[in-house]
Amino acid sequence: xxxxxxxxxxxxxxxxxxxxxxxxxxxxxxxxxxxxxxxxxxxxxxxxxxxxxxxxxxxxxxxxxxxxxxxxxxxxxxxxxxxxxxxxxxxxxxxxxxxxxxxxxxxxxxxxxxxxxxxxxxxxxxxxxxxxxxxxxxxxxxxxxxxxxxxxxxxxxxxxxxxxxxxxxxxxxxxxxxxxxxxxxxxxxxxxxxxxxxxxxxxxxxxxxxxxxxxxxxxxxxxxxxxxxxxxxxxxxxxxxxxxxxxxxxxxxxxxxxxxxxxxxxxxxxxxxxxxxxxxxxxxxxxxxxxxxxxxxxxxxxxxxxxxxxxxxxxxxxxxxxxxxxxxxxxxxxxxxxxxxxxxxxxxxxxxxxxxxxxxxxxxxxxxxxxxxxxxxxxxxxxxxxxxxxxxxxxxxxxxxxxxxxxxxxxxxxxxxxxxxxxxxxxxxxxxxxxxxxxxxxxxxx
Numbered sequence: 001x002x003x004x005x006x007x008x009x010x011x012x013x014x015x016x017x018x019x020x021x022x023x024x025x026x027x028x029x030x031x032x033x034x035x036x037x038x039x040x041x042x043x044x045x046x047x048x049x050x051x052x053x054x055x056x057x058x059x060x061x062x063x064x065x066x067x068x069x070x071x072x073x074x075x076x077x078x079x080x081x082x083x084x085x086x087x088x089x090x091x092x093x094x095x096x097x098x099x100x101x102x103x104x105x106x107x108x109x110x111x112x113x114x115x116x117x118x119x120x121x122x123x124x125x126x127x128x129x130x131x132x133x134x135x136x137x138x139x140x141x142x143x144x145x146x147x148x149x150x151x152x153x154x155x156x157x158x159x160x161x162x163x164x165x166x167x168x169x170x171x172x173x174x175x176x177x178x179x180x181x182x183x184x185x186x187x188x189x190x191x192x193x194x195x196x197x198x199x200x201x202x203x204x205x206x207x208x209x210x211x212x213x214x215x216x217x218x219x220x221x222x223x224x225x226x227x228x229x230x231x232x233x234x235x236x237x238x239x240x241x242x243x244x245x246x247x248x249x250x251x252x253x254x255x256x257x258x259x260x261x262x263x264x265x266x267x268x269x270x271x272x273x274x275x276x277x278x279x280x281x282x283x284x285x286x287x288x289x290x291x292x293x294x295x296x297x298x299x300x301x302x303x304x305x306x307x308x309x310x311x312x313x314x315x316x317x318x319x320x321x322x323x324x325x326x327x328x329x330x331x332x333x334x335x336x337x338x339x340x341x342x343x344x345x346x347x348x349x350x351x352x353x354x355x356x357x358x359x360x361x362x363x364x365x366x367x368x369x370x371x372x373x374x375x376x377x378x379x380x381x382x383x384x385x386x387x388x389x390x391x392x393x394x395x396x397x398x399x400x401x402x403x404x405x406x407x408x409x410x411x412x413x414x415x416x417x418x419x420x421x422x423x424x425x426x427x428x429x430x431x432x433x434x435x436x437x438x439x440x441x442x443x444x445x446x
Contacts, residue, residue, distance in 0.1 A: 011058060012051040013094045020197045021048050027188040028052055028161065035188040036164040036181035038174075041221040043192060043199055045165040046078060047089065049136040052163070054093050057114035062133035062160075064116050065151075069143045070404060071120030077138070078118045079106045121147035122405050123270065125293040133160035141166040141174030144405035145376060146290075148177075168220055170230040173376060178226075193223045232383035234354055234401070234410070238361040239379050248375065251367040253286050254279055258311035261303070262416025264408050265319060265330060266292055271299060272412035274374060275308065283420075285366045288374035290409065296330060300337035313339050314419025316411070317346045344418050350401065353414045360417035377409025 017025040021044060024035055039045050046066075053064045068074035081089045090108070093116070099109040106118040119127070121143045127150065135151055137143060148162075155162055164181075166174050181189040194200045205222055209215070219225040230236050242248050254277055262274045271294070275287035289302055303310065319331045319341055331341045347353045366375055384402040401407050 009094045009096060011055045013092055015051050015092055017048060020192055024188060032188055033161045036178050038166060038168060038178055038191040038224050040192060040194050040224050041167055043197055046138055049163050049165055050089055051092055053116060053134060056134050057110055057116060058112060061113040063131060064134040065132045066118050066136045067121045068138050070122045074118040074120050075106060123292050124150035133158050135162050137164045139166050140164045141169040141172060145173040168224055168226040171226050172379060175226045191224055230379060233379060234381050235378045238358055248366045248368050251284050251286055251365045259308040260311045261313045262412050262419055263315045264412035264415060266408060270408045272408050274413055274416045276416055281363060283364045285364055285371055288371040290373060296333050300339055312342045314342050314344055314415045316415055317343050319343050342419060344415050353418060356421060357414050357417045374409055377406040380406040381410035
């Protein structure tokens with residue numbers, strides 16, 4: 001009679017944390033639930049988190065996610081990724097523990113019942129119904145911040161853990177989370193530059209510099225500086241100017257003035273809507289709404305439920321596209337729902353639309369609370385990288401935007417800006433009032 005052979009496997013599998021990774025590992029092993037690690041490039045962020053996920057999955061049966069900003073990044077970085085020594089990330093899962101694998105879902109079922117999955121954080125609404133008990137938020141500083149808003153109550157209810165790992169991308173939502181983590185005794189926080197780890201030699205960094213890597217990028221990637229503006233951001237300096245001039249704060253709604261909206265319609269992506277009032281020379285951006293996975297009826301109801309009296313609704317030219325299920329255009333559907341649509345003519349060059357927005361932003365005032373997600377999206381609307389990061393760490397950018405959650409936000413704002421340029425709303429840049437307004441005294445942030 002055959003007997004089952006007991007196999008003893010040591011975890012983590014064929015890996016041990018480095019000296020500087022040990023404090024995080026010890027915190028998690030001791031039962032810690034929240035960790036925020038700002039580590040320099042090539043410090044082993046994903047590999048450390050991957051090994052912890054495997055160990056955790058063997059201690060408590062459940063679903064575990066390793067989330068990158070997009071699905072494509074998750075596949076490239078983790079699912080198909082390798083270490084500098086050529087070992088696959090997935091090879092750190094002992095083969096004896098694996099029950100089955102689904103490549104199309106980037107999912108591994110362990111024999112004890114746990115599930116390990118690599119996911120993209122760009123569209124949290126698609127993940128509704130899942131119940132992860134452990135989540136790594138990798139490159140959190142460039143993730144859709146709504147992903148953490150989605151997963152946080154799930155982990156709070158089931159007692160799960162979350163590990164945030166990233167390098168800085170300016171003082172954005174990653175910076176704010178790290179600042180909160182430092183002040184919270186229940187969180188683990190750690191900021192490691194190459195001076196702390198010694199993992200990258202000064203000669204290697206100098207070689208990167210000689211190869212064309214900018215000092216700003218070196219400070220961000222190797223010395224984990226939050227003081228460098230988001231590299232490749234189209235509107236970063238304009239939004240920073242708005243903040244400095246007191247044009248981001250509490251912006252009141254004026255009931256006697258009609259509200260104009262600017263849209264970007266999503267099918268697979270999210271639909272975004274900006275709400276604006278024109279008061280004197282000021283463009284008051286009073287509200288923002290974003291949602292994915294909903295039909296046009298949902299957005300019509302959102303508008304109806306708000307207390308605003310509407311003027312124009314500016315939508316991109318593809319509003320004329322017919323919905324296959326309804327056999328009529330989205331413009332006709334919206335108009336039947338009581339929304340009179342003004343289509344924006346097609347802009348052949350995205351760069352032309354970006355320039356319109358840059359001019360438009362100079363006299364915009366943003367409600368910091370109601371437009372928080374929209375403001376963040378405008379900051380994180382960046383140029384697309386042209387290809388892989390080379391051995392020297394040099395990153396080259398094209399003139400084309402990166403298509404992620406922030407691009408939907410920026411596209412809807414472009415509808416608003418370009419809409420205000422057409423017909424009777426058209427103005428030349430010289431006609432626009434520039435610089436601080438007297439209104440600054442009422443909304444300036446102290």
